[in-house]
Structures are given as C-alpha cells and as structure tokens.
Amino acid sequence: MTTMLTRRTDTDSTPDAAPAPRRRRRDHLPAAASDERSVLSSADWRRPVVRRSMRLVHGVLLGLLLLAGVGPILLLAKFAITPTQDILRTPLAVFPNGIAWGNLAEAWNDVQVSRYFLNTVVVAAGSWVCQVLVATTGGYLLSVLRPRYATVLQWAVLSTLFVPAVVLLVPLYLTILHPPVGPSMLNTFWAVWLPAGASAFNVLLVQRFFDSLPREVFEAARMDGAGPFRLFWSVVLPMSKPILGVVSVFAVIASWKDFLWPLLVLPNPDLQPLSVRLPSLQGSTDMGVLMAALAISTVIPVVVFLAFQKLFLNGAGLGGAVKG
Amino acid sequence: MAVTTRPPSRARARTGRLGASLSTAVFAVPLVVIFGVFSWWPIVRAGVMSFQETNLITTTWVGLDNVRAVLADPLLPVAIRNTAWFALLALIFGYPIPLLAAVLMSEVRRRKGLYSALAYLPVVVPPVVAVLLWKFFFDPRPEGVFNEILGWVGLGPFPWLQSMTWAMPSLVLEATWAAAGGTVIIYLAALTSVPAELYDAAEVDGASIWRKVWHVTLPHLRGVLLITLILQVIGTAQVFVEPYLFTGGGPANATLTILLLIYRYAFGQSLGADYGQATALSLMLAIVLGVLSLVYFRLTRSWSTS
Numbered sequence: 001m002t003t004m005l006t007r008r009t010d011t012d013s014t015p016d017a018a019p020a021p022r023r024r025r026r027d028h029l030p031a032a033a034s035d036e037r038s039v040l041s042s043a044d045w046r047r048p049v050v051r052r053s054m055r056l057v058h059g060v061l062l063g064l065l066l067l068a069g070v071g072p073i074l075l076l077a078k079f080a081i082t083p084t085q086d087i088l089r090t091p092l093a094v095f096p097n098g099i100a101w102g103n104l105a106e107a108w109n110d111v112q113v114s115r116y117f118l119n120t121v122v123v124a125a126g127s128w129v130c131q132v133l134v135a136t137t138g139g140y141l142l143s144v145l146r147p148r149y150a151t152v153l154q155w156a157v158l159s160t161l162f163v164p165a166v167v168l169l170v171p172l173y174l175t176i177l178h179p180p181v182g183p184s185m186l187n188t189f190w191a192v193w194l195p196a197g198a199s200a201f202n203v204l205l206v207q208r209f210f211d212s213l214p215r216e217v218f219e220a221a222r223m224d225g226a227g228p229f230r231l232f233w234s235v236v237l238p239m240s241k242p243i244l245g246v247v248s249v250f251a252v253i254a255s256w257k258d259f260l261w262p263l264l265v266l267p268n269p270d271l272q273p274l275s276v277r278l279p280s281l282q283g284s285t286d287m288g289v290l291m292a293a294l295a296i297s298t299v300i301p302v303v304v305f306l307a308f309q310k311l312f313l314n315g316a317g318l319g320g321a322v323k324g
Numbered sequence: 325m326a327v328t329t330r331p332p333s334r335a336r337a338r339t340g341r342l343g344a345s346l347s348t349a350v351f352a353v354p355l356v357v358i359f360g361v362f363s364w365w366p367i368v369r370a371g372v373m374s375f376q377e378t379n380l381i382t383t384t385w386v387g388l389d390n391v392r393a394v395l396a397d398p399l400l401p402v403a404i405r406n407t408a409w410f411a412l413l414a415l416i417f418g419y420p421i422p423l424l425a426a427v428l429m430s431e432v433r434r435r436k437g438l439y440s441a442l443a444y445l446p447v448v449v450p451p452v453v454a455v456l457l458w459k460f461f462f463d464p465r466p467e468g469v470f471n472e473i474l475g476w477v478g479l480g481p482f483p484w485l486q487s488m489t490w491a492m493p494s495l496v497l498e499a500t501w502a503a504a505g506g507t508v509i510i511y512l513a514a515l516t517s518v519p520a521e522l523y524d525a526a527e528v529d530g531a532s533i534w535r536k537v538w539h540v541t542l543p544h545l546r547g548v549l550l551i552t553l554i555l556q557v558i559g560t561a562q563v564f565v566e567p568y569l570f571t572g573g574g575p576a577n578a579t580l581t582i583l584l585l586i587y588r589y590a591f592g593q594s595l596g597a598d599y600g601q602a603t604a605l606s607l608m609l610a611i612v613l614g615v616l617s618l619v620y621f622r623l624t625r626s627w628s629t630s
Contacts, residue, residue: 037520038430039536041527045433050533054431061428062439068501069442073449075469076457091460091469130358138355145348153355160363164613166562166583166606170590170599171366171373177380180361198363203355228347257450259565264591275452279569282456291460294453305448306441312448313440313509 076298079291080104087287100288107292111285113274117296120273123262124255126193131251132244134197139206140232144218154207160200169260176265191265196255202247209243210236249308256301374604379597390604400605402577403585406567409492410499410581411560418500418507419553425504426511427541440512444505451502455569458498459485462570485571488578495566495579503559507552514548515541554620558613582609 044050079087083100090096107113138157142150176191177184185191213236221235237244256275263276274297281290305312377386394400429439446454461469462484471481484494522540531539564583567573573580573588582605590602 037523038515038518039427039523039533039541040431041523043527044533057428058432061425062442065425065439065442069445069505072454072457072461072501073445076453079460087460089467091463091467092472134354134358137351137353141348141351141355145351147345147348147352149352153352156364157355157359160359160367162614163367164558164562164606164610166586167370167603167610168363168366169586169606170603171369172362173590174369174373174378174380174599175361175366180365194358195362197354197358200359200363228344228351232351253448257448259450259452260568260587275450278452278456287460290456294456297453298449301448301450302445305445309437309441312444313437314513 073298073302076291076295079288080295081292082288084286084288087291103286103288103292104296107285107289107296111281111289111293113293113296115270116272116274116277119271120256120275120297120300122189123192123258123273124252126189127196127255128248128251130193130197131199131202132247135199135202135206135247136237136240136244137232138203139210140236142203143207143210144231144236145228157200157203160198161204169264173264186265187268187271189266189271192255192258192262195261196251202251205247206240206243209240213239245308246311249304249311253301253304370603370607373600374607375600377598377600386600390600391608393598393601394605394608397585399577399580399585403580403582406492406577406579407561407563407581407583410496410563410579411557413493413496414499414556414560415553417496418504419556421500422504422507423511423545423549426508426515427537429508430512430515440509443508446501447503447505449502451565452569454498454502455566458501459570462494486575488575491571491575491578495563495570498570499560499563499566507556510548510552511545514545518544550624554617558617561609561613 040050040054045054075091078094079091080103081099081101082095082103083097086093086095086097141147142154142157172195176195177186179185185194217235217239218231221231226235258273259275262273266272266276269277269280274293278290278293278297281293285293374390375385375387377384377389425443429436429443432439463469463471464481464483464486465471466475466481468481468484470484474480474482483490485491518541522544523536526536526540562583563581564587567579567581567584568587571579573584586602586605586609589598589605591597
C-alpha cells in the first residue's frame with residue numbers, strides 16, 4: 001500500500017526509481033489503512049486537541065518553510081526587476097517606482113550573462129557525458145561482466161569515497177597543468193569535464209542498480225549470442241533509464257553549483273561558467289543588473305528540481321549530502 | 325539453466341576467452357583511466373607532495389619542512405579556531421532544526437510533498453548565488469533587508485559581516501539555510517522506516533504522544549543521527565565558498581578557515597604558490613578528520629541501533 005506515509009527509501013537500489021508523479025494522488029488515504037505509519041495513530045487523530053494543535057503546528061511549519069524556502073528566492077526574483085535605487089533604499093517595498101524589466105536585458109546582453117550561461121551549459125553537458133560514460137561502463141564491468149580484477153577495482157573506487165575532496169585540490173590542479181599525456185588542460189573545458197567523471201558515488205549507484213537487474217535476462221541474451229557490447233547497449237542500458245535519470249539530474253545540478261574547481265582551472269573569463277563569473281560582477285555592475293544575473297543563474301536548477309522533485313526527495317540525493 | 329551443452333573446440337574456446345577478456349577490458353578503460361588520472365594518482369601524489377617543494381619546474385625533497393612551516397604559521401591556530409567555531413555554530417543552528425522539522429513533517433497528512441519541496445528548495449540554489457544574495461541581505465545599513473525586518477521588532481541594526489563577532493554567525497546562518505533541506509530529507513526517509521508495530525505496541529502499553537516520540541521515534545533515528553552528525557562535522561571542516569565570497573576571511577581574519585588558508589598557500593597571490601605546504605595542510609586536515617571519525621564511531625558503536 002502506498003500512502004503518504006510510505007516513502008520509499010531504497011530508490012537507489014531498486015529498478016523502480018523512476019519518477020512516479022501519479023503516486024502522490026493517493027495521499028489522502030488515512031494513515032491507518034497502511035501497515036506503515038508515524039507517531040500519531042488514527043485514534044490520536046480523532047482527538048480534537050491533537051487534531052487542532054497539529055493543524056496549528058503544521059500551519060506554522062508551512063509558514064516558516066515558505067518564509068525560509070521561498071522567501072529569499074522570491075525576493076531575488078523581485079530584485080531582478082526592481083530599479084537599483086529602490087533595491088538599495090527600500091529593499092522590502094513592492095515596486096514603489098515601477099518595474100525595471102531592463103535589468104534582465106542588460107544583464108543578458110551588456111554584462112554578457114548569455115555567454116557565461118552558455119559556458120555553464122557546456123560545462124554541465126560535458127560533465128554529464130563523462131559521468132554517465134564512466135558510471136555506466138564501470139557499473140557494467142563491476143556488476144555484470146565481473147572479471148577477476150573486479151574486486152580490486154571496486155575497492156579502489158570505494159576507497160576514494162573516504163578521501164576528503166580537499167586532499168585532491170592541489171595535486172589535481174597540478175595534474176591539469178601537467179597531464180600525463182598531452183598539453184596543459186588549463187583554460188580548456190576538459191579540465192572540468194574529465195575530473196567530474198571520477199565520481200565513486202555514481203559508479204556505486206549504477207553498479208547497485210545493475211546488481212538488482214534479473215540475471216536471467218543477461219543469460220538469455222548471452223545464449224542468443226549477444227557479446228558484451230550488444231548486451232550493454234541493447235539490454236542493460238535500455239533497462240537502466242531510471243538510474244540514468246538519477247545520475248543525470250544530479251550531475252547537471254552539481255556541475256551548475258560548482259565554484260572552486262572551475263575558478264581554479266578556467267582563469268580565462270571568456271570560458272568561465274556563471275557561478276565563477278558572478279562574484280566578479282559584484283563590483284562592476286548595478287545592484288539591479290547583478291540581481292538579474294543571480295536570478296538568471298537560479299532558474300535552471302530550480303526548474304530541474306521542480307520537474308524531477310521525486311528524484312531529489314526520495315532519498316537518492318543522499319550522495320549530495322555525503323559529498324558535502 | 326543450461327548454459328552450454330556442446331563443448332566447443334579447444335582453439336575456439338581460447339580465442340573466445342581472449343576476445344571476451346579483451347572486450348571486457350574495453351569496458352574497464354573509462355573507469356581506470358578517469359579514476360587513475362583524476363583520483364587515484366592525485367591522492368598518491370598528495371602524500372608525496374607533502375614532503376616536497378615544487379615550483380612546477382624543479383622539485384626537491386624537503387622532508388617534514390612543509391609540515392613544520394604549516395605548524396609554525398601564526399595563522400594556523402586562528403584558522404583552526406575559526407573552523408571549529410563554524411562547525412560548532414553549524415551544529416547548534418543546523419542540527420536540531422532539521423530533526424524537529426522532519427518529525428513534524430512526517431505527521432503531515434496532506435500535501436506532504438509540498439512541505440519537503442519547500443524545505444529542499446534552498447539546496448538547489450547555486451551556492452554562489454545564495455552567498456551573493458545573502459551578502460546583500462546582511463547589508464549593515466538600517467535599511468538592509470535583515471536589519472529592517474529585525475527593526476520591526478525593535479532589534480538592531482546589526483553590523484553582520486563587518487563585525488568580528490557577528491561575521492561567523494552570519495556565515496553559518498546562510499550555510500544552514502543552504503544545507504538544512506538535505507538533512508530534512510534524510511531524516512524523513514529514516515522516519516518512514518520506523519516499524520509500525522513499535523508504535524502499535526507502545527499504544528497498547530498506553531504511551532502518550534510524547535513518550536512515543538521519545539521512546540520509539542528518536543531511538544530509531546539514532547543511527548542516522550549519529551551519521552549525519554559526523555558528516556556535518558566533516559563537511560563544515562571543509563567550508564570554503566562562504567568565507568571566500570562573504571568576507572574573504574575578514575574582518576581581521578575572523579572568518580579565515582582552514583580551507584581558505586590552504587587556498588591562500590596554493591593560489592593566493594600575496595604569499596606566492598606553495599603547493600607543498602598547501603598539500604601538507606590538506607593532508608593533515610584529512611588525517612585529523614579520519615582519526616576523528618574513527619574515534620567517533622568507536623565511541624558511539626554501542627550506542628547506534630542500526
């Protein structure tokens with residue numbers, strides 16, 4: 001039974017991690033109808049004191065969440081179309097001197113936010129390709145093909161999870177300056193794309209998903225003469241759309257949020273993504289235009305989140321918390 | 325299940341096996357190359373570089389000189405104190421609130437998705453945007469956003485980022501806002517795993533709502549609570565974006581964190597690039613965090629439930 005109280009927590013290991021927007025329609029079932037429940041029983045809910053106080057508590061909670069969760073973002077949206085003088089003098093007044101749509105156009109064209117936006121998209125797209133490639137081939141190797149060296153590889157991948165990111169900062173930077181082969185990758189997108197692929201979290205996530213796929217299907221495909229490539233391309237990949245969705249969404253969001261690494265390896269402003277570029281706009285632009293630029297950088301992640309809410313809220317995002 | 329019934333000829337089997345292991349190896353290439361160059365090798369190199377001095381052209385072994393230089397830096401105690409202060413404040417602000425919110429949210433019967441979506445929304449806002457926006461909120465003038473709101477109830481104006489006392493709490497306030505939603509989601513997931521029978525049994529014994537929370541819900545969350553605590557400490561020990569963008573470590577080094585110091589060693593213009601020293605400090609931080617987690621898990625092992 002799926003009620004509002006039955007939240008799947010094991011999305012990252014089961015094949016049905018796909019967004020299931022219909023499921024929430026059944027939220028109105030009483031809690032007692034399910035074999036999973038929370039602290040309050042339906043008997044508790046029948047007591048007027050409990051019901052009234054819970055309604056009050058939940059009202060207050062909703063108000064606070066709106067204030068804290070949406071408040072700053074709404075304020076940002078308002079600032080983006082408010083004349084600079086009004087932002088500075090009366091930040092909380094609602095458009096005392098009209099709306100300045102010009103902020104957005106000025107940010108997009110004159111401050112070249114359009115270019116940095118495009119850079120952000122390119123950085124995110126390349127990081128996504130690299131992460132998906134490594135995670136799917138690696139997960140397939142470790143879960144399905146399982147050569148003799150799989151155990152060693154798996155431990156080597158797993159152990160990187162225990163190394164804090166700060167340890168890699170300088171040596172990775174020097175690797176970008178002097179790669180084992182080829183010229184310096186400084187000021188090329190490769191410097192952001194390739195390291196993004198070395199995500200142990202992605203590999204383990206995909207591997208655990210592949211582990212949960214029925215072995216009989218692989219055996220049947222092998223009996224029909226499918227080699228490793230065909231098995232990967234025509235059987236495993238089509239079955240792994242849910243987990244690819246999870247990996248993709250988190251790859252895009254993480255790359256959109258990244259700051260320190262692109263700051264280090266893309267010193268050329270023409271290549272920098274939005275998050276690196278925004279701080280340097282601070283001094284040189286109007287407050288209104290800066291706010292418009294901030295708002296433009298926020299749109300994509302918020303839209304992605306709203307579109308794929310289930311992926312974020314079902315616990316698959318634990319990795320984001322782990323990475324810190 | 326019959327896999328093969330007819331034994332293939334020995335020669336074909338050999339080429340088949342060779343071909344199979346070759347095509348298997350092809351699938352290992354992306355993982356091995358990417359992890360090798362961008363993860364395993366830099367990790368090894370971090371250990372080596374801590375004992376070297378390099379200016380990118382020549383590299384010399386200097387033994388423990390890097391470690392000594394880091395330990396002799398008068399800014400190190402400041403950075404350690406600030407980082408510990410940040411972590412402590414982050415625990416005070418950011419540890420109880422998500423727990424309380426999650427326990428209350430798990431009782432919501434309608435539109436529960438709305439609650440968790442609202443709580444999670446700040447997490448997807450890019451950190452740079454959040455910091456620059458909050459920097460404006462922290463405007464020290466009386467007409468600054470926070471000062472005006474607090475002025476309605478007769479408080480302030482506060483100097484926020486410009487005061488040595490208030491700068492760090494201001495940073496933590498923003499960092500908590502940005503991170504709390506993720507913790508709420510983890511707790512919500514854990515809350516649904518509390519077995520219903522436990523609540524039923526408690527009710528049969530006549531337990532009140534508070535006693536159910538205290539004796540069933542919270543003990544069941546103990547394992548998750550222990551893990552989020554240490555993860556939060558590890559995360560906050562590596563805080564960078566907030567001090568870098570809000571204050572640059574100021575005023576008067578009041579928000580200089582360890583990571584900011586590492587950044588200054590390696591990439592700061594004034595000090596010149598000292599990659600060896602930066603790596604030594606980051607390795608020392610990692611070792612301290614590793615030892616801390618080991619001790620923590622040893623101490624709390626008997627405590628955690630699952």
